[in-house]
Amino acid sequence: xxxxxxxxxxxxxxxxxxxxxxxxxxxxxxxxxxxxxxxxxxxxxxxxxxxxxxxxxxxxxxxxxxxxxxxxxxxxxxxxxxxxxxxxxxxxxxxxxxxxxxxxxxxxxxxxxxxxxxxxxxxxxxxxxxxxx
Amino acid sequence: xxxxxxxxxxxxxxxxxxxxxxxxxxxxxxxxxxxxxxxxxxxxxxxxxxxxxxxxxxxxxxxxxxxxxxxxxxxxxxxxxxxxxxxxxxxxxxxxxxxxxxxxxxxxxxxxxxxxxxxxxxxxxxxxxxxxxxxxxxxxxxxxxxxxxxxxxxxxxxxxxxxxxxxxxxxxxxxxxxxxxxxxxxxxxxxxxxxxxxxxxxxxxxxxxxxxxxxxxxxxxxxxxxxxxxxxxxxxxxxxxxxxxxxxxxxxxx
Numbered sequence: 089x090x091x092x093x094x095x096x097x098x099x100x101x102x103x104x105x106x107x108x109x110x111x112x113x114x115x116x117x118x119x120x121x122x123x124x125x126x127x128x129x130x131x132x133x134x135x136x137x138x139x140x141x142x143x144x145x146x147x148x149x150x151x152x153x154x155x156x157x158x159x160x161x162x163x164x165x166x167x168x169x170x171x172x173x174x175x176x177x178x179x180x181x182x183x184x185x186x187x188x189x190x191x192x193x194x195x196x197x198x199x200x201x202x203x204x205x206x207x208x209x210x211x212x213x214x215x216x217x218x219x220x221x
Numbered sequence: 222x223x224x225x226x227x228x229x230x231x232x233x234x235x236x237x238x239x240x241x242x243x244x245x246x247x248x249x250x251x252x253x254x255x256x257x258x259x260x261x262x263x264x265x266x267x268x269x270x271x272x273x274x275x276x277x278x279x280x281x282x283x284x285x286x287x288x289x290x291x292x293x294x295x296x297x298x299x300x301x302x303x304x305x306x307x308x309x310x311x312x313x314x315x316x317x318x319x320x321x322x323x324x325x326x327x328x329x330x331x332x333x334x335x336x337x338x339x340x341x342x343x344x345x346x347x348x349x350x351x352x353x354x355x356x357x358x359x360x361x362x363x364x365x366x367x368x369x370x371x372x373x374x375x376x377x378x379x380x381x382x383x384x385x386x387x388x389x390x391x392x393x394x395x396x397x398x399x400x401x402x403x404x405x406x407x408x409x410x411x412x413x414x415x416x417x418x419x420x421x422x423x424x425x426x427x428x429x430x431x432x433x434x435x436x437x438x439x440x441x442x443x444x445x446x447x448x449x450x451x452x453x454x455x456x457x458x459x460x461x462x463x464x465x466x467x468x469x470x471x472x473x474x475x
Binding site: 107108111112114115118124126128129154155157158182184201202203205206 | 250253254255287288289290363366367370374383397399400402405470471473474475
């Protein structure tokens with residue numbers, strides 16, 4: 089099995105300290121064979137510059153602060169401004185269903201709410217990145 | 222343990238220092254997104270456990286904190302949870318309701334033994350600051366949460382409504398608090414007004430003083446309080462401290 093290792097940046101835009109979900113998902117992705125960069129808390133700009141420097145294929149955002157509409161749109165804008173608008177962006181955390189379609193229109197590929205089995209997230213990322221390998 | 226640490230390790234005679242004051246907050250990580258009203262029951266049991274453990278002060282979480290910032294109704298319920306516990310159950314009528322229970326005393330001794338072991342281990346590393354600096358503290362924390370999630374995923378640890386007795390459909394909805402989308406603008410306007418109306422010369426002076434203190438070995442708290450009194454903003458105060466000390470990144474990785 090030769091192939092490129094898919095690189096994932098996991099980050100939390102904003103200041104909140106609810107890391108648990110992001111750490112657990114990060115370790116599941118790493119155990120599944122992805123190369124995971126755990127960014128922790130980062131500003132939208134830091135996420136974009138790191139995504140460029142590390143040339144990642146996937147950006148996973150974790151937001152539990154209820155402020156996701158603003159943080160997601162700023163992060164996507166920074167990614168586009170840094171020439172990384174094509175990256176696969178996933179969102180996890182406390183996200184309300186009524187916002188799913190607006191978030192997908194903005195450019196979020198997958199949304200994962202609490203209680204999602206880790207295997208579902210791993211399989212989703214594997215499927216979405218299959219063409220890149 | 223606190224008493225022993227104060228008396229034997231530090232030799233402090235003042236009896237007030239040997240009083241162990243403890244605040245307990247119920248555990249947010251046990252909240253479930255599924256069937257959020259179940260969290261009310263979890264919060265009530267955890268509050269009871271806090272009282273039985275001797276806490277002086279309890280914070281009962283909001284049952285909806287896994288879904289949103291708590292609603293006012295949810296906050297009222299948290300206060301009522303504490304009041305029912307304190308005024309209706311009688312659990313606070315005696316200082317240690319479980320004192321003498323064979324089982325609880327044995328668990329207490331076991332926890333004490335294990336905690337002394339932990340304190341010894343941290344001491345051997347050179348103390349708490351070194352233990353944080355090396356990343357060990359955060360690794361312990363990370364490993365414990367990954368282990369917990371593994372146990373929930375495997376069913377070894379039961380979470381009712383999530384990995385046991387889970388319903389095929391969402392059985393009910395609860396009210397959700399959504400922040401006013403205008404609130405950032407309102408706050409920005411308030412800060413603009415503050416900056417127009419305060420004595421900016423006094424703010425500059427207080428921030429300069431704070432920077433001097435940050436560069437010395439003095440306690441930074443009094444200078445911080447003076448800056449607050451001059452109406453310096455949190456951001457302005459943090460900028461000064463960041464300029465001098467930089468930003469500490471949590472030594473958390475996977």
